[in-house]
Amino acid sequence: MSKRPNVPQRVLVVGATSAIGYEATKSFALAGARLFLTARNPDRLAAVCDDLRVRGAAQVEAALLDATDVDRHEPVVRSALSTLGGLDCVLVAHGTLPDQAACERSVAETLRALEVNCTSTIALLTVLGNYFESERQGCIAVITSVAGDRGRQSNYVYGTAKGALNVFLQGLRNRLYRAGVAVITIKPGLVDTPMTAAIPKNRLFATPERVGRSIYTAMLAGRDVAYVPWFWRPVMMLIKSIPERLFKRLKL
Secondary structure: OOOOOOOOOEEEEEOOOOHHHHHHHHHHHHOOOEEEEEEOOHHHHHHHHHHHHHHOOOEEEEEEOOOOOHHHHHHHHHHHHHHHOOOOEEEEOOOOOOOHHHHHHOHHHHHHHHHHHHHHHHHHHHHHHHHHHHHOOOEEEEEOOHHHHOOOOOOHHHHHHHHHHHHHHHHHHHHHHHHOOEEEEEEEOOEOOHHHOOOOOOOOOEOHHHHHHHHHHHHHHOOOEEEEOOOHHHHHHHHHHOOHHHHOOOOO
């Protein structure tokens, strides 16, 4: 089967065993891309690698990485570069949904949530940004969340992390534009994954499969910001438009 010429062929995925990250990576495998995957759990990572080989990936290699171990970022990126002979794009898909109540009770829990969902990713993006700027080509896509668009009492620690990450990505996009590098902010809404297992489901929840396909499409198109599914863009525009004097009275 011939490969589409616009599909990146050397792809690094950070957080490849996450439900959304895995679904997005499946599309690259089906297109015959060469993949370098990272995750924390060795058994799950090995299983994902085997699955993607069967699905058609031309090459699948992997390295264990806890993204909060920032000293491992540069060695892992170097390993990916050496293994694949360079990189065409990166998908950063790691993160977790913290317990808001626990964060409110504990400074340590709050700081840990910010580290996992924000500062560790910023550290990694600093390494990746320098590489792609020197190459003057490529794509960096990062999964954030609609939660970062406005602070709400139900998840404002998580929202803070994602909001700060969104601003960082805006600046990185502005910096790398003239180098020909696309920086893509992926903003999923509610997704039915293990991370949201404790949240009652409703019609706003999307499947990981749908979100993964949308992420893949956004990466191929080089979009700046992609809400997935698409309807979260008008939803969040409405939420952001509510005056603060009214918004603070709402239970969201």
